[in-house]
Amino acid sequence: MKILLTGAAGFIGMHTALALCQAGHQVVGLDNLNDYYPVSLKQARLAQLHTQAGFRFVRGDIADAPALLALFRHEAFDAVIHLAAQAGVRHSLVAPQAYVQSNLVGMANVLEACRQHPVRHLLYASSSSVYGNAQAPFSEQASTDQPQSFYAATKKAGEAMAYSYAQLYGLPCSGLRLFTIYGPWGRPDMAPWLFTEALLAGRDLTVYNHGQSQRDFSYIDDIVNAMLAILPLAPSGPGAPHRLLNLGQQQAIPVLQLIQQLETLTGRTAHKRYLDLQAGDVHATCADTSALQALIGPQSLTPLSTGLGHFVDWFRQYHGHPH
Structure with a gap:
């Protein structure tokens, strides 16, 4: 086509x-x-x-x-x-x-x-x-x-x-x-990029909603x-x-779990600065994908640890960070 x-x-x-x-x-x-x-x-x-x-x-x-x-x-x-x-x-x-x-x-x-x-x-x-x-x-x-x-x-x-x-x-x-889609070549305004960048630079991580938010990271x-x-x-x-x-991934992943995974992948410890929920944000997202599966059949989905590993590897390469 x-x-x-x-x-x-x-x-x-x-x-x-x-x-x-x-x-x-x-x-x-x-x-x-x-x-x-x-x-x-x-x-x-x-x-x-x-x-x-x-x-x-x-x-x-x-x-x-x-x-x-x-x-x-x-x-x-x-x-x-x-x-x-x-x-x-x-x-x-x-x-x-x-x-x-x-x-x-x-x-x-x-x-x-x-x-x-x-x-x-x-x-x-x-x-x-x-x-x-x-x-x-x-x-x-x-x-x-x-x-x-x-x-x-x-x-x-x-x-x-x-x-x-x-x-x-x-x-x-x-x-x-x-x-909430993530992966190599992702957007600089989204959490995986922002947190990885801060970890590798040794900066504080800004975490909204005092770390209570959950997202369906896909x-x-x-x-x-x-x-x-x-x-x-x-x-x-x-x-x-x-x-x-x-x-989506059909899972509500706590943002703090995302940070823990990135700490493991980067070998760095996060220093978090907690703030209130920002205007416009929601507390949690999670997809019910029953309609999608009925249309195209069941999907094999990528675990968060695997997907973040691909993202961090790409991020280091793109920005010239040594492992």
Whole structure:
């Protein structure tokens, strides 16, 4: 298939593009290379992708509707995997307009482009943050009416927009509620990176919620494998061809356990600075993946110790830290 992958220079985007190319698909990767975190990391990811014969990069912004429509008109995509978004719960507290442009305007533009130039399947990234402080484990039937951050609100709005396009125009959509993904080439604003960086530099670790938070830490390869399994399985049948699926590890891991694992892997002892729960954060996340397993079958998931080991090895290599 010929696939448009938005957010191709992002963490999940890079890994997804690699897997698609290795599976024999043609991938057009779209990204605006914004500076939310160092562009050098995004460029290094793209360097990995440029080694793939089936990959081609286009620099562009999903908020630019005319350019996006022109790309769809020229390329005739079979499917779209829409991962581009302004990420980060905490950043949405200080820069909400960036989330409006990318997560609302950009999402609407992608949906409209898929309507005008129909595709077999649109996969789009939602987030576990839509559940707010619901009772874990989260099922897709749980209420999402109380988002705790503006980021979460934009992701919930994206789901509603996708459902409307599915209902009105028959656009087959799968919304993927992603749970705290980590691994090599990960994001610098997320806990595994922040804690590893602080440990290796001998700095204090800032731990919010006084160390009481829990997260469903999900290894990148497991998430990408699930996405590729979902891609050919477009929803169909009566009603709106739209589904929501949790993609996660199915475990609520205490953040303090994550730190202990990183201490072992780095050979360093953490000096922790405890702070209150930050505005926009939730206490715990945990995925109920029954619907995903019913669709693609049971998954073999990567243990936290193994996944963190891969991440720490990559982190040392990327930053030139000796073992």
